[in-house]
Amino acid sequence: MKLRKLITTSSIILSSLFYGVAQAEEDTIKVGVLHSLSGTMAISETTLKDTVLMMIDEQNKKGGLLGKKLEAVVVDPASNWPLFAEKTRELLAKDKVDVIFGCWTSVSRKSALPVLEELNGLMFYPVQYEGEESSKNVFYTGAAPNQQAIPAVDYLMNDIGATRWVLAGTDYVYPRTTNKILEAYLKAKGVKDEDILINYTPFGHSDWQGIVSDIKKFGSQGKKTAVVSTINGDANIPFYKELGNQGISAEDIPVVAFSVGEEELSGFDTTPLVGHLAAWNYFQSVESDANDEFIETWQEYIGDEDRVTNDPMEA
Secondary structure, three states, rough: HHHHHHHHHHHHHHHHHHHOOOOOOOOEEEEEEOOOOOOOOOHHHHHHHHHHHHHHHHHHHOOOOOOOEEEEEOOOOOOOOOHHHHHHHHEEEOOOOOOEEEEEOHHHHHHHHHHHHHHHOOEEEEOOOOOOOOOOOOOEEEOOOOOHHHHHHHHHHHHOOOEEEEEEOOHHHHHHHHHHHHHHHHHOOOOHHHHEEEEEEEEEEEEHHHHHHHHHOOOOOOOOOEEEEEEEEHHHHHHHHHHOOOOOOOOOOOOEOOOOHHHOOOOOOOHHHOOOEEHHHHOOOOOOHHHHHHHHOOOOOOOOOOOOOOOOHHO
């Protein structure tokens, strides 16, 4: 009888201890932050990490969520696409996060997706993408081609009068799929094969002299030429600089970009680039009270009144 009481008492103590541990683990809602803080995509993604931290800070000041505080778990997949899968597994299986905010490129999202589906994780993806994918484990908050790329091409065609096209992109799934859609769309509009030039470059590409020279030559055939850019990350800086170096103005050959915003343009002199275009769902210059509040909150949080906002931040 004494032995049985002892076992029962020990069981109660152990149960209480385990309950206490479980309760402690459930005191916060863990939010995984899966953005590249190093490598070629850090120029774009570091700001998204800071944005999620700002969101968490704001929500915690309001009392948290469901009576619990939010806790950020930040990892760095370092612009290494297979590492996104590894870090996703780490966040879900080891850190036990309840949700992930992450990725920029489609190739990083597609790397993480099988792990999200296997472990039934949930991710918010904040950037435009090529479509042709739908998963119950991902909230796609950016624009698909019919919402961004095709309206941009229509504008260049109808308002600018473009009849010749350069589809320039970084060599991965989003630019290739988007350009495949755009090429078919242009041909359906009567554009001939010889009036479409497609070019892909690696992530982080820096030597643009030859490519920009080819674009300039392609645009000198007497037809109005436009560049549709799906170039991503820090490769945009030398690309735009080379446009300026070779004297390609927006009046001669306008460029419309789908992955260039305030953050990417803040790193260099944009004087020779005035008039080139970007097509996104949001820009810092949007005039509304909500946007004014968003910008003020961001600059106050980051401690820099010159820091800009951008489309993926808003998403």
